[in-house]
Amino acid sequence: MELKPIYPFEPIRTSIPPKxxxxxxxxxxxxxxxxxxxxxxxxxxxxxxxxxxxxxYPELLDVSAFCKAHSVILxxxxxxxxxxxxxxxEVMRRDSLKQAQKIKQSLARIPVTYMIFDVLFYNxxxxxxxxxxxxxxxxxxxxxxxxxLQIVQNFDDGKALFDLMKQHQMEGVIFKDLHSTYSINxxxxxxxxxxxxxxxxxxxxxxxxxxxxxxxxLLGIYTNDRELxxxxxxxxxxxxxxxxATITEDIKEMQVTHRPFINEPERSKDARWVKPELTVKVEYxxxxxxxxxxxxxxxxxxxxxxxECTVDxxxxx
Numbered sequence: 001m002e003l004k005p006i007y008p009f010e011p012i013r014t015s016i017p018p019k020x021x022x023x024x025x026x027x028x029x030x031x032x033x034x035x036x037x038x039x040x041x042x043x044x045x046x047x048x049x050x051x052x053x054x055x056x057y058p059e060l061l062d063v064s065a066f067c068k069a070h071s072v073i074l075x076x077x078x079x080x081x082x083x084x085x086x087x088x089x090e091v092m093r094r095d096s097l098k099q100a101q102k103i104k105q106s107l108a109r110i111p112v113t114y115m116i117f118d119v120l121f122y123n124x125x126x127x128x129x130x131x132x133x134x135x136x137x138x139x140x141x142x143x144x145x146x147x148x149l150q151i152v153q154n155f156d157d158g159k160a161l162f163d164l165m166k167q168h169q170m171e172g173v174i175f176k177d178l179h180s181t182y183s184i185n186x187x188x189x190x191x192x193x194x195x196x197x198x199x200x201x202x203x204x205x206x207x208x209x210x211x212x213x214x215x216x217x218l219l220g221i222y223t224n225d226r227e228l229x230x231x232x233x234x235x236x237x238x239x240x241x242x243x244x245a246t247i248t249e250d251i252k253e254m255q256v257t258h259r260p261f262i263n264e265p266e267r268s269k270d271a272r273w274v275k276p277e278l279t280v281k282v283e284y285x286x287x288x289x290x291x292x293x294x295x296x297x298x299x300x301x302x303x304x305x306x307x308e309c310t311v312d313x314x315x316x317x
Contacts, residue, residue, distance in 0.1 A: 002039060005044075005052075007049075007184065008048050008184070009118075010191070011175075011192050012189050018158075024155065025158035025175050026155070027161070027174075028170075028172040028193055029079045029115050029152075030170070030171040031086055031091050032091050032095050033047060033076075033077055034048075034077065034078045034114070036074040038073075043063050045057055055098070056103060057112060060114050060148070060149070066144045067142055067144065072142070073119065075117060075119070076152070078112050078114050080110050080111065080113075086171070088238075089237075089238035089300045091112060093110055094110045113147075116139065116152065118139070127182075128184060129182075135182070162194055166196045170196060172194050172195035174192070175192040198283065199283045200221065200282060200314070202280055202309055203220050203228065204218065204251075204274060204276065204279070205228055206218035206272060207272055208271055209248075209270075212248075213248050214244055214251065215244065216235035216267070217234055218232075219234060220261050221310055222309060224311065224312075227262045228261050229262055229291075230264070230292070231287075232296050236297055236298070237298030238298065239300075243301065247301070251272075251278070254274040254275045256274060257273065258273060259273050279301070279306055280298050282297065282298055287314075
């Protein structure tokens, strides 16, 4: 039976922990959402947008070493560490690789861990209609933890876990209803995420330079009328000197004479406009009354359709 990729269940945003004994809390790892599909013969990996990632993570392809199932679909997050904590920038360095030789070289340099938190399909049957509690019990039965593969742990005290994540500057937490079924391509309040820092995906519409190297990105998101609105500029974060040099080279073919934003950026005088094609993940504290991000920080350049960089991301923030 060929297992076709699906869009996973997504949480909604919240600012307060839910109440009730039916809720558990899990760490929200700053990684890449990946589903593992094993049909009994071959194994494939797909991200939440159904883009295949089998090539990028060869160390996760020996399913018999960690899973006692004849066929299975697992849901989880692939993470990589920057010193002592998960780093979205680091995992994107692995996720963006396309050449087999470079991927092989990166196995030791950028090791990854697959944090599994759900099972959707088991031994020929869909289990999405079972409760989360039952699916977690099934995970415990079939998964053999490894150094680079773990089952995500449940915590009872959501507020305490969130405070701990804030203390260690982690991404946040996920609240899950133990009674919840798994809704393929769904998004509702049975799963809720609370983030320490807010984040979004933005499109680059302009850049500034220092000594012929790009040193700041002018960022925007699309309105519901498909107009690009400027939301601030960022030149700090996790990008390396090599990343900035790559961006400098890439935007040479993107430069345009007209401003792509419908509103006037504060750095217009020094900006060079570019065709809105490059996308990045940005963390920020909040939006100012003027509609720009306060203290934005670039986490990574991402391979994302710019049409997903919309104002809808701000709902619930």
